[in-house]
Amino acid sequence: MKYSNEELTTELKIKHIRLSHQRVRILDYLASQLNHPTADQIHTGLRKEIPTLSKTTVYSTLNALADAGVVRVIHIEGNETRYDIRAEDHGHFKCESCGTIYDFTADIDSLATGDLKNFDIKDRNLYYKGTCPTCIGEKI
Amino acid sequence: MKYSNEELTTELKIKHIRLSHQRVRILDYLASQLNHPTADQIHTGLRKEIPTLSKTTVYSTLNALADAGVVRVIHIEGNETRYDIRAEDHGHFKCESCGTIYDFTADIDSLATGDLKNFDIKDRNLYYKGTCPTCIGEKI
DNA sequence: TAGTAAACTGTAACCAATACAATCTTGAAA
DNA sequence: TTTCAAGATTGTATTGGTTACAGTTTACTA
Numbered sequence: 001m002k003y004s005n006e007e008l009t010t011e012l013k014i015k016h017i018r019l020s021h022q023r024v025r026i027l028d029y030l031a032s033q034l035n036h037p038t039a040d041q042i043h044t045g046l047r048k049e050i051p052t053l054s055k056t057t058v059y060s061t062l063n064a065l066a067d068a069g070v071v072r073v074i075h076i077e078g079n080e081t082r083y084d085i086r087a088e089d090h091g092h093f094k095c096e097s098c099g100t101i102y103d104f105t106a107d108i109d110s111l112a113t114g115d116l117k118n119f120d121i122k123d124r125n126l127y128y129k130g131t132c133p134t135c136i137g138e139k140i
Numbered sequence: 141m142k143y144s145n146e147e148l149t150t151e152l153k154i155k156h157i158r159l160s161h162q163r164v165r166i167l168d169y170l171a172s173q174l175n176h177p178t179a180d181q182i183h184t185g186l187r188k189e190i191p192t193l194s195k196t197t198v199y200s201t202l203n204a205l206a207d208a209g210v211v212r213v214i215h216i217e218g219n220e221t222r223y224d225i226r227a228e229d230h231g232h233f234k235c236e237s238c239g240t241i242y243d244f245t246a247d248i249d250s251l252a253t254g255d256l257k258n259f260d261i262k263d264r265n266l267y268y269k270g271t272c273p274t275c276i277g278e279k280i
Numbered sequence: 281t282a283g284t285a286a287a288c289t290g291t292a293a294c295c296a297a298t299a300c301a302a303t304c305t306t307g308a309a310a
Numbered sequence: 311t312t313t314c315a316a317g318a319t320t321g322t323a324t325t326g327g328t329t330a331c332a333g334t335t336t337a338c339t340a
Binding site for chain 1: 213215216217218221231233236242243244245246247248250251253254255256258259260261262263264265266267268269270271272273276
């Protein structure tokens, strides 16, 4: 899913999030960089155009956007939090060799979850790990 | 799944993991406490019977057992790593109100993953978040 | 029994994330 | 347009889970 600037603006207004310059830029960055960046990568990437941007702002913005459901938090590995523009249901595959995170489509809603009959499910995350085709080829 | 001491011993030998006193105790603890403890909880819980147990040992043991596939690492939340005796495929549901982590059965293998045709998938994790029935009841 | 490789211990260090207080900005009312 | 309060940003200090490392201890094998 690719957001336009106008769509982002509209969505943020609906969620009652103030549209500061920094927040718009962070969302733009997430929409243009689809490689699941960390907060640090976002901070480094945006410092070129916003030299005063602080890391605290990046974190607080990402937390606010995650609470509002605009971005998805990815905890596929314990020592790194990554972020994604929230899109239709999909899983994340992390290659343990090269570290790349791939999206893959998966109909998570179709999973039978009889055990959770009376649970209120707000968020579903599917994480796979293994080796990607590129790294499999290099091992030969 | 519930391991007996004998089964644990056998499984560890197969995986070529030395059976130190500390490692056996950590595995016993995981097999008896099915509440997905953190490394710190394991350390605190075992200090009663092994006063000299260091946190470093707990971490290195858990990492070794995870590499060998005997325990499962749970990263449902970014700031806490939890551990589980590896069992048949199941997902984890975390209640955002009380923090409890529930197991639920889910046939993860049944998910269509055409996007990952040439990927070598070694590990599958399914994480849900929301509110558990107990906390839903208390909110009324 | 001796010797070597691995495991354990405890301290120090690391680093992502957060707390906090001061400053700045935004949006709306007057 | 001006004013002002609520909210956002900034930068520093701090936290807390995890790892690095060096010395000591333990476990397996010959």
